[in-house]
Amino acid sequence: MKDLVxxxxxxxxxGVGTKGALALSLDDERELLKKGARWAVxxxxxxxxxxxxxxxxxCIEGADPAAVSGKALERxxxxxxxLGSGNHFLEIQYVSEIFDEAAANAFGLFKGQITVMIHTGSRGLGHQVCTDYLSTMEKAAKKYGIKLYDKELAAAPFNSPEAQQYFSAMKGAANYAWANRQVIMHQTMEAFSRALGASPRELGLRLVYDVAHNIAKVEHHTVGGTKRALVVHRKGATRAFAKGHAELPESYRHIGQPVLIPGDMGRASYVxxxxxxxxxxxxxxxxxxxxRLMSRHKAIKxxxxxxxxRELEDQGVTVMTAGRTxxxxxxxxxxKDxxxxxxxxxxxxxxxKVAMLKPLGVVKG
Incomplete structure (x- = not known):
């Protein structure tokens, strides 16, 4: 495990501000913002x-690279x-418990199986998009008479020019994140292959699911008996579509969408x-x-x-990290547990609940 990690x-x-092996030209980056994971594939x-x-x-269609600032593109x-830093991670796990055999079979999960979970997003580009548009939205809130109880809740009417421009930039950031996880998954498979001397296919490495957890999307939901188009913003939340939904892969449609819930590096994660x-x-x-139960400052203290x-190693978890804190x-x-x-x-x-995953090896930023 130590060698593999x-x-x-x-x-x-x-780590913070880390550069990857892919040095994108501006044209490449703009194409990536439009295509998302398709660009990577x-x-x-x-x-x-x-x-x-x-x-x-x-990929969310309709991303406009022109709505993304030069500073965000540079980052x-x-x-x-x-991978980035903070709570982002790459974790080798094993399936410790199965709660729903039918769903686990559909997802290709079984007790004792090794899995890998990747948690990261749109890196500095997405962070900069947010920073850029908070300023825009604060001005827009005043313009449209929206009272703010917290400036970070700055908003504008969805069909306003400001909101539409932000929405186009956010789509680009979401697409960047999907491409990023796709590239990291490929890098992970190659690393397993090198470390264990077998091809990803021989090792049984394949994607179960990739789902976003900080994203706004236009979706159709029933409200008061009427189906309506809504902007659903999931922040610290993730999608959990039911069986039969047209957006689900055909192989999962009879079961429902896989939902990935990461925990901490000492306890468990869930599907x-x-x-x-x-x-x-x-x-x-x-x-x-x-x-979180503790702020980052309180945790450091x-x-x-x-x-x-060493405490994690005593629990059987090997960890490597780029940042000292x-x-x-x-x-x-x-x-929280x-x-x-x-x-x-x-x-x-x-x-x-479908399955519980316990950590074995962790890479942190």
Whole structure:
């Protein structure tokens, strides 16, 4: 495990502001913003089947690169195929428990199986898009008479020029994130292949699902007995569409959408499935993760004098990180117990437990 984690750490760049192996020209980057994961697959990073197993096929149509600032493009041109920092991770896990055999079989999961979970997004490009448009939206809120209780809730009417321009830029950032995870998945498969001396196919490496957790999308949902087009913004939330939904891969349509809930690096993560109750009550949404119990500052203070990496190693978890303070910020007790959180959404019926995944090896930024 230590060797494998080392190969992954050297194969997938991580850390604040890290540059990747893909140096994009501005033309490449603009094309990527329009195509998302398709851009990556066209260049040999994965297969068409990956797109089928990715939310929205890995691309939201209508992204306008012209709506993305030069500063955002500059930040993004060297960060494609990089993990980033903070709570982003690449984690080797094993399936410790199966709760729903039928769903697990459909997703190709079985007890004792090795899995890999990748959690990252649109890197500096997406962060810059947000920074750029917060200023725009603050002005727009005044213009349209919207009272703000918190400036970070700045908003504009959806059909206004400001909102439409932001929405086009956000689509580009979402597409960048899908491409990024697609490239990292390919890098991960190659790292496994090098470390274990077998091809990804021989190792049984394939994508189960890729789902976003910070994104706004136009979707159709029933409100008051009428089906309407709504802008659904999932922040700290993730999609949980029920079986039969037309957007799901055909192989999963009889079961429902795979829902990925990452936990902390010392306890567990989960795979769930979407439900009809979620469609009726939460616009097809569920939680994204456990949520923090401690601020990053408080976690660093609580970890003073401790060797978090050794504590994890004693639990059987090998970890490598680029940032000196990352392990302290991200130590397990800084987060709620994901099992408790998942039990709540399971009991509420807005997503149903399929499998529990326990960590073995972790790469952090």
């Amino acid at each position: 080392g190969v992954l750490y050297n194969s997938v760049p991580s 066209e260049r040999g990073f994965g297969t068409a089947d990956d797109l089928d197993k990715t939310e929205s096929g890995g 993004g041109k060297n960060q494609q195929g990089t 769930l499935t979407g439900t009809q109750k979620a469609m009726a009550e939460t616009f097809g949404s569920t939680c994204h993760g456990a949520g 609580a970890a003073k004098g401790r060797a978090i990496w 990352t392990l302290a910020e991200e130590m397990p007790e800084a987060y 994901v099992s408790n959180v998942v039990e709540i959404v399971h009991s509420a019926g807005i997503s149903k």
